[in-house]
Amino acid sequence: xxxxxxxxxxxxxxxxxxxxxxxxxxxxxxxxxxxxxxxxxxxxxxxxxxxxxxxxxxxxxxxxxxxxxxxxxxxxxxxxxxxxxxxxxxxxxxxxxxxxxxxxxxxxxxxxxxxxxxxxxxxxxxxxxxxxxxxxxxxxxxxxxxxxxxxxxxxxxxxxxxxxxxxxxxxxxxxxxxxxxxxxxxxxxxxxxxxxxxxxxxxxxxxxxxxxxxxxxxxxxxxxxxxxxxxxxxxxxxxxxxxxxxxxxxxxxxxxxxxxxxxxxxxxxxxxxxxxxxxxxxxxxxxxxxxxxxxxxxxxxxxxxxxxxxxxxxxxxxxxxxxxxxxxxxxxxxxxxxxxxxxxxxx
Ligand SMILES: [Fe+2]
Ligand SMILES: [Fe+2]
Numbered sequence: 001x002x003x004x005x006x007x008x009x010x011x012x013x014x015x016x017x018x019x020x021x022x023x024x025x026x027x028x029x030x031x032x033x034x035x036x037x038x039x040x041x042x043x044x045x046x047x048x049x050x051x052x053x054x055x056x057x058x059x060x061x062x063x064x065x066x067x068x069x070x071x072x073x074x075x076x077x078x079x080x081x082x083x084x085x086x087x088x089x090x091x092x093x094x095x096x097x098x099x100x101x102x103x104x105x106x107x108x109x110x111x112x113x114x115x116x117x118x119x120x121x122x123x124x125x126x127x128x129x130x131x132x133x134x135x136x137x138x139x140x141x142x143x144x145x146x147x148x149x150x151x152x153x154x155x156x157x158x159x160x161x162x163x164x165x166x167x168x169x170x171x172x173x174x175x176x177x178x179x180x181x182x183x184x185x186x187x188x189x190x191x192x193x194x195x196x197x198x199x200x201x202x203x204x205x206x207x208x209x210x211x212x213x214x215x216x217x218x219x220x221x222x223x224x225x226x227x228x229x230x231x232x233x234x235x236x237x238x239x240x241x242x243x244x245x246x247x248x249x250x251x252x253x254x255x256x257x258x259x260x261x262x263x264x265x266x267x268x269x270x271x272x273x274x275x276x277x278x279x280x281x282x283x284x285x286x287x288x289x290x291x292x293x294x295x296x297x298x299x300x301x302x303x304x305x306x307x308x309x310x311x312x313x314x315x316x317x318x319x320x321x322x323x324x325x326x327x328x329x330x331x332x333x334x335x336x337x338x339x340x341x342x343x344x345x346x347x
Pocket of ligand 1: 218219247272273
């Protein structure tokens with residue numbers, strides 16, 4: 001499995017493949033594992049901006065060696081971590097929101113989605129910003145009316161992700177990693193939808209609007225979990241974990257009572273923490289017992305949890321998160337789905 005990554009994101013242990021002739025790059029071989037800081041400096045000195053890395057031949061990065069702790073705390077959330085976002089071009093800053101408390105969705109979201117002149121980079125920032133705001137308000141007041149209104153906004157947003165590959169890819173690059181549930185909801189919504197597009201893009205058998213709503217609202221049930229547990233800046237106890245683990249069912253129940261989503265898409269919410277080997281929750285289902293929609297959401301959910309900031313670790317780089325998922329969670333995800341997911345992050 002190969003991936004193109006930026007030279008500044010290279011780490012020791014990664015296996016790089018250089019496309020230029022060995023006469024030009026000054027290394028003895030075109031393919032080698034990075035074992036010294038000197039090699040990293042030399043690659044930067046060459047003026048290279050990106051190189052291809054072979055995932056299968058790379059070692060795990062330091063953060064990835066924390067796997068046992070990470071794996072046990074995937075349900076852990078910290079609202080106290082500092083946001084970790086890439087630098088923003090001031091010209092791409094979203095405009096101030098003309099939001100009134102009675103409106104869930106700001107008009108700027110729809111204006112940006114339908115603006116044919118706006119460049120993908122800017123559009124991705126504006127749409128991402130207003131989508132997070134919308135999800136924040138929705139999670140604050142998840143009434144049936146708000147879920148219905150939010151679902152309409154998600155419908156427009158999903159049309160954009162499905163039809164405009166440049167903007168969708170730009171959104172993947174600018175995702176924030178603060179692990180607020182609303183940020184996580186948008187991140188998982190966009191990445192799950194992109195994977196679903198890869199899988200079902202040319203098939204009429206899937207209602208992508210309904211499916212997108214399931215992805216964006218997958219963590220709705222967290223509003224029923226005690227904020228003291230959600231905000232706890234330390235590892236959760238067994239009792240707290242048990243309480244956290246009811247959120248898929250709680251989200252499913254809220255959506256069922258609101259009657260605004262198909263049963264098939266409510267399953268996304270119910271199954272997004274089930275793992276392919278049957279070791280997930282709440283029902284410990286596995287393999288073919290799991291709906292394909294839930295399996296998609298699960299991969300995007302774990303990836304976003306790993307790339308988010310935690311109190312005990314920095315956000316993992318996408319490459320490291322994918323490597324950890326491949327090496328430390330080999331039975332948690334359906335292999336073909338995971339392989340397709342990795343391709344979303346190829347430059
Ligand atoms: Fe969740
Ligand atoms: Fe989640």
